[in-house]
Amino acid sequence: MSRKDRMSGNQAIAVAIRQINPDVIAAFPITPSTEIPQYVSAFKADGLIDTEFIAVESEHSAMSACIGASAAGVRAMTATSSAGMALMYELLYVAASDRLPIVMAAVNRALTGPININADHSDSMGAKDSGWIQIYSENAQEAYDNMLMAHRIAEHPDVLLPVMICQDGFITSHAIENIVIEDDESARAFTGEYNPAKHLLNPKESLGVGPYSVSAFYMEMKRSQFEAMNNARKVIRDVSEDFAKRMGRSYGMFEAYRMEDAETAVLLMGSSAGTGKDAVDALREKGVKAGLVKLRVFRPFPAEELATVFRGVKALGIMDKCDGFSGNGGPLGAEVRAALYGKSDGIKTCNYIFGLGGRDIKVEDFRVIFGELKDGIDGKPLPDCRYIGVRG
Amino acid sequence: MIEIRWHGRGGQGAKTAALLLADAAFETGLYVQGFPEYGPERMGAPITAYNRLSESPIRVHSNIYDPDIVVVVDETLLKSVDVAAGLKETGKLLINTNSEPESVLKAFPGFKGSIYAIDAADISRRTIGRNLPNTPLLSAVVKLSGIMDEESFFENMKKAFREKFSHKTEMIDGNMNAVREAWASVVPLNEVAARN
Numbered sequence: 001m002s003r004k005d006r007m008s009g010n011q012a013i014a015v016a017i018r019q020i021n022p023d024v025i026a027a028f029p030i031t032p033s034t035e036i037p038q039y040v041s042a043f044k045a046d047g048l049i050d051t052e053f054i055a056v057e058s059e060h061s062a063m064s065a066c067i068g069a070s071a072a073g074v075r076a077m078t079a080t081s082s083a084g085m086a087l088m089y090e091l092l093y094v095a096a097s098d099r100l101p102i103v104m105a106a107v108n109r110a111l112t113g114p115i116n117i118n119a120d121h122s123d124s125m126g127a128k129d130s131g132w133i134q135i136y137s138e139n140a141q142e143a144y145d146n147m148l149m150a151h152r153i154a155e156h157p158d159v160l161l162p163v164m165i166c167q168d169g170f171i172t173s174h175a176i177e178n179i180v181i182e183d184d185e186s187a188r189a190f191t192g193e194y195n196p197a198k199h200l201l202n203p204k205e206s207l208g209v210g211p212y213s214v215s216a217f218y219m220e221m222k223r224s225q226f227e228a229m230n231n232a233r234k235v236i237r238d239v240s241e242d243f244a245k246r247m248g249r250s251y252g253m254f255e256a257y258r259m260e261d262a263e264t265a266v267l268l269m270g271s272s273a274g275t276g277k278d279a280v281d282a283l284r285e286k287g288v289k290a291g292l293v294k295l296r297v298f299r300p301f302p303a304e305e306l307a308t309v310f311r312g313v314k315a316l317g318i319m320d321k322c323d324g325f326s327g328n329g330g331p332l333g334a335e336v337r338a339a340l341y342g343k344s345d346g347i348k349t350c351n352y353i354f355g356l357g358g359r360d361i362k363v364e365d366f367r368v369i370f371g372e373l374k375d376g377i378d379g380k381p382l383p384d385c386r387y388i389g390v391r392g
Numbered sequence: 393m394i395e396i397r398w399h400g401r402g403g404q405g406a407k408t409a410a411l412l413l414a415d416a417a418f419e420t421g422l423y424v425q426g427f428p429e430y431g432p433e434r435m436g437a438p439i440t441a442y443n444r445l446s447e448s449p450i451r452v453h454s455n456i457y458d459p460d461i462v463v464v465v466d467e468t469l470l471k472s473v474d475v476a477a478g479l480k481e482t483g484k485l486l487i488n489t490n491s492e493p494e495s496v497l498k499a500f501p502g503f504k505g506s507i508y509a510i511d512a513a514d515i516s517r518r519t520i521g522r523n524l525p526n527t528p529l530l531s532a533v534v535k536l537s538g539i540m541d542e543e544s545f546f547e548n549m550k551k552a553f554r555e556k557f558s559h560k561t562e563m564i565d566g567n568m569n570a571v572r573e574a575w576a577s578v579v580p581l582n583e584v585a586a587r588n
Binding site for chain 1: 411414415418423424425426427428430431432449450451452453454455457
């Protein structure tokens with residue numbers, strides 16, 4: 001039986017980890033993800049999990065330890081944020097190319113500088129091309145649910161890729177909200193046992209993990225990652241469907257909110273989607289045909305489905321909680337526009353940069369965005385990219 | 393939906409109070425949010441924490457700009473922070489103070505809502521033995537929010553204290569006395585001023 005509870009996003013992730021009871025967790029504390037290894041070490045001390053908890057001396061070592069453990073054939077996890085994730089970047093590529101199904105709880109925080117502890121997506125966006133599956137959560141419930149699904153996606157034989165489950169630092173990681181927690185047995189049964197087909201410590205079948213790859217092999221390795229990432233689309237869908245069947249909460253690659261007849265729409269990821277939905281409801285009450293798409297899975301990127309969902313939309317605001325400093329907008333802006341090109345042409349778009357370093361975004365800000373998009377339909381030029389909620 | 397904003401200073405427990413209120417409201421079956429605004433925390437620096445309490449699921453994830461209730465944990469903040477900013481005209485302002493009602497009222501000349509005072513420092517010192525204003529303030533804000541009646545709130549708190557102080561049972565009575573006294577003593581300041 002599931003139970004109704006209230007807790008923060010970090011607590012929710014910790015509960016999922018306790019239920020999953022992974023073999024190894026290696027972590028180094030960094031705000032705002034610090035609470036996760038804190039809770040886990042308390043679970044360990046209280047005998048609630050038999051996880052090997054490795055308190056390493058840096059995030060570089062945390063991911064290195066996860067790589068070693070996962071290659072040896074066990075479930076390995078970590079949690080990190082911001083500069084901690086940046087210190088892992090090199091190892092993130094190693095984990096993905098070694099096809100190790102490591103799971104990370106990423107608590108999104110701005111990447112310095114100026115130094116800042118609050119939420120934006122610049123940390124995980126810096127790892128967008130590392131070969132990790134990336135799933136973003138709107139609230140504590142989604143962080144918990146996504147974490148329960150993560151291992152099955154990562155460990156699927158057609159995938160074998162690491163997964164990061166992202167949530168917004170402080171906004172959800174440190175906010176108490178209502179949540180439904182599954183009972184331990186159901187959660188554990190859903191995640192299942194991990195029995196890797198191949199692993200380093202199998203004396204019957206010798207295996208090399210992470211050796212030097214000459215040009216004659218390197219590109220085949222990369223193409224196998226490409227195929228695994230493509231395979232992940234179906235696996236994510238299947239695992240999410242099974243989750244919906246067993247737990248009653250359904251998730252797709254993205255959530256289309258009031259998109260049926262939408263003329264103006266926004267696309268974004270993470271906690272601000274909830275604020276956006278309130279804005280959409282308020283606009284709908286006034287007869288404005290507004291809609292919202294909350295992207296859940298950023299890697300693999302659901303380009304085709306996005307082109308389909310926006311067909312019929314006249315103006316679209318693509319909202320990035322990260323500036324890629326291309327001079328032309330953020331990563332979501334670039335990828336969504338590329339997805340639309342040639343498939344759903346003619347949609348006017350503006351790439352809004354918002355919420356950097358924890359800058360609050362209000363329902364009112366969404367009203368401004370939808371207003372600009374409407375003006376764009378009426379012929380007023382829309383800029384390619386603009387900052388919203390900023391002075392000057 | 394009831395939106396509440398807490399003003400305190402780092403180390404005084406405004407964040408804890410907001411989380412306790414979320415817990416209490418959750419027990420009544422409400423949807424809740426309790427969250428602080430994080431920054432470079434220092435002891436004594438002004439901090440803000442928030443609550444949303446609602447009968448339907450809460451999706452919005454922004455700070456609160458037009459609260460129904462504002463709680464001021466430390467009255468010295470009145471000099472430096474515009475605590476009533478955005479407070480609804482029908483809103484309630486609860487201040488932890490032992491100042492004369494007239495001098496508190498004077499600080500909010502244009503405010504049309506109700507101002508309430510509670511001497512949470514005094515109540516907690518007498519009942520708990522230390523200046524721990526959270527428990528009396530929580531009691532007062534629950535009363536002002538109207539989310540629970542007196543009896544069920546007291547029952548709820550007794551249960552919470554029994555769990556929290558299972559190894560320090562002598563703390564239970566003091567905290568319950570703080571809850572009861574605060575509930576009884578929170579009054580609109582303009583009524584007190586008129587009486588004087």
